Amino acid sequence: xxxxxxxxxxxxxxxxxxxxxxxxxxxxxxxxxxxxxxxxxxxxxxxxxxxxxxxxxxxxxxxxxxxxxxxxxxxxxxxxxxxxxxxxxxxxxxxxxxxxxxxxxxxxxxxxxxxxxxxxxxxxxxxxxxxxxxxxxxxxxxxxxxxxxxxxxxxxx
Numbered sequence: 001x002x003x004x005x006x007x008x009x010x011x012x013x014x015x016x017x018x019x020x021x022x023x024x025x026x027x028x029x030x031x032x033x034x035x036x037x038x039x040x041x042x043x044x045x046x047x048x049x050x051x052x053x054x055x056x057x058x059x060x061x062x063x064x065x066x067x068x069x070x071x072x073x074x075x076x077x078x079x080x081x082x083x084x085x086x087x088x089x090x091x092x093x094x095x096x097x098x099x100x101x102x103x104x105x106x107x108x109x110x111x112x113x114x115x116x117x118x119x120x121x122x123x124x125x126x127x128x129x130x131x132x133x134x135x136x137x138x139x140x141x142x143x144x145x146x147x148x149x150x151x152x153x154x155x156x157x
Contacts (some may be wrong), residue, residue, distance in 0.1 A: 007132055015122045022115045025149045029108055036099035043092035050085040054078045114146035
């Protein structure tokens with residue numbers, strides 16, 4: 001029985017380390033995805049605003065802006081706005097790509113699911129009557145869902 005208890009402790013420690021690795025991944029990845037999504041939304045809105053003035057106000061808009069900026073030629077206004085909108089559109093496209101590449105949202109969801117399942121497993125292992133071989137099988141089944149998460153180095157190692 002002592003060997004079974006020792007193996008349960010080792011599995012429990014392994015589960016804790018895995019959950020810590022997943023927690024560190026989520027702590028790093030969630031804010032990054034949120035920032036990229038926010039930048040994409042804000043950038044798209046700015047592009048729309050840059051093109052709305054000349055599009056809606058036409059020549060009156062560009063003449064007014066040229067007058068405010070003391071420009072002799074109002075064509076400089078719409079050319080500048082279009083160039084800025086183009087550059088910002090490319091930046092928004094790249095930001096959107098980085099936010100969606102590698103299925104980050106799906107990875108975050110998988111990591112959160114794995115973390116919750118491991119939490120339940122740890123509780124069942126500690127307080128339940130879950131056989132050790134079943135607990136090991138479940139640990140392997142749950143852990144593979146977040147195989148993309150690197151393990152943290154062992155403390156003291």
